[in-house]
Amino acid sequence: MITFGSSSFRVEPFSSGSKAWNILKRNDPIAGLYHSTPWISLIRRAFGLELFLATVERNSRVRVGCVLARSRNIFKRKLIALPFSDACPPLAVDKSEVPALMSALSLRLQSPNYEVRGSGGYDGWETVDCFQQWNIELSHTKPSYLSKLSSTGRRKIRRAREQAVEVLSGNRPELLERYYALHARTRHRLGVPSQGRALFTLMQRSFPKDALEIWLATHKGIDVSGLITLRHRDEIHYKWGARLLAAPNGTQHLLISEVVGKYAGHLTTFDLGRTDKTNAGLVQFKRQVGGISAPLPYAFYPRAPRHVSAEAPTGTLRAFSTVWKSLPSIVVDDLGELIYPYLS
Numbered sequence: 001m002i003t004f005g006s007s008s009f010r011v012e013p014f015s016s017g018s019k020a021w022n023i024l025k026r027n028d029p030i031a032g033l034y035h036s037t038p039w040i041s042l043i044r045r046a047f048g049l050e051l052f053l054a055t056v057e058r059n060s061r062v063r064v065g066c067v068l069a070r071s072r073n074i075f076k077r078k079l080i081a082l083p084f085s086d087a088c089p090p091l092a093v094d095k096s097e098v099p100a101l102m103s104a105l106s107l108r109l110q111s112p113n114y115e116v117r118g119s120g121g122y123d124g125w126e127t128v129d130c131f132q133q134w135n136i137e138l139s140h141t142k143p144s145y146l147s148k149l150s151s152t153g154r155r156k157i158r159r160a161r162e163q164a165v166e167v168l169s170g171n172r173p174e175l176l177e178r179y180y181a182l183h184a185r186t187r188h189r190l191g192v193p194s195q196g197r198a199l200f201t202l203m204q205r206s207f208p209k210d211a212l213e214i215w216l217a218t219h220k221g222i223d224v225s226g227l228i229t230l231r232h233r234d235e236i237h238y239k240w241g242a243r244l245l246a247a248p249n250g251t252q253h254l255l256i257s258e259v260v261g262k263y264a265g266h267l268t269t270f271d272l273g274r275t276d277k278t279n280a281g282l283v284q285f286k287r288q289v290g291g292i293s294a295p296l297p298y299a300f301y302p303r304a305p306r307h308v309s310a311e312a313p314t315g316t317l318r319a320f321s322t323v324w325k326s327l328p329s330i331v332v333d334d335l336g337e338l339i340y341p342y343l344s
Helices: 014-027 037-047 095-107 142-148 151-162 173-190 197-206 251-263 280-288 315-326 329-342
Strands: 002-004 007-013 051-058 061-070 078-081 113-117 126-137 166-170 212-219 222-232 235-243 269-276 292-301
Touching: 007 014, 007 095, 014 037, 014 051, 014 061, 037 061, 037 197, 037 329, 051 095, 061 095, 095 113, 095 292, 142 251, 151 251, 151 280, 166 173, 166 251, 173 197, 173 212, 173 222, 173 235, 173 315, 173 329, 197 222, 212 251, 222 251, 235 251, 251 269, 251 280, 269 280, 280 292
Parallel strands: 078 113, 235 269
Antiparallel strands: 002 007, 007 051, 051 061, 061 078, 113 292, 126 269, 126 292, 166 212, 212 222, 222 235
């Protein structure tokens, strides 16, 4: 613990500081999915992460805090808030106190590198703005949502329906297995390791049943596309998606519209996740389904790495991706589960 004036800075194992974290979650309206107990428990167990809680207290009361995990990447000595998460900025009773926490982290003796996702603009830290956060507002009805889509978005949804694409959803283990088969094939095609079946099995145990949904699109009896949503409070999050190259045009657009149709008027936001601004294809898709973008800064101390986003692989990463695509499926299924925890 480091004391400065009436305040003190502390870094402790997350398990011993979870009570303080729960207090911050109750008092900060920005607390979201990636701050939640089910999510933190999921990634800790699935990827074997060592978690810490950094806090600033004043007059013996926690004022601001941040969950940090030690990266398992052997080439990066880094604490991240939070690996495998789009954003996990500090939570605070008063936002004016966040800079004090960031300053204390940077001054910590023998501190490693830091990465704080979803926050930026702090003295001594480097902020990177390569990502955007995409959301669909759910305050409208489904007909209103469809009427506001671009002509391209509406045409793709109509085309998928005309080709008799059917959509089903639920949280049964059988649906999760069907989704995972699509997921593994998609990741292999893209040249990136899959998270592994264990993550999805743990997810069913970590989240309440009514918070998890598997959405599948079928065509002529074959699963061609899918996505997984997680609900937290009044938001629904698009967490993972998969698609066969043979999927009829507009299948993913149809899936998104079906999720909107179920929750429009009942929840506030459909979170489509982060996207690298240079990823033209994904940006176009999210815009076509009615997404609206907002900046998603990442803060690094003492400086940002040369390559922040994995969506635009270069050099070694591009070579790795090429090799990964060429490996047999039976190899990448098992190897991916071993490798993925070290990619944070």
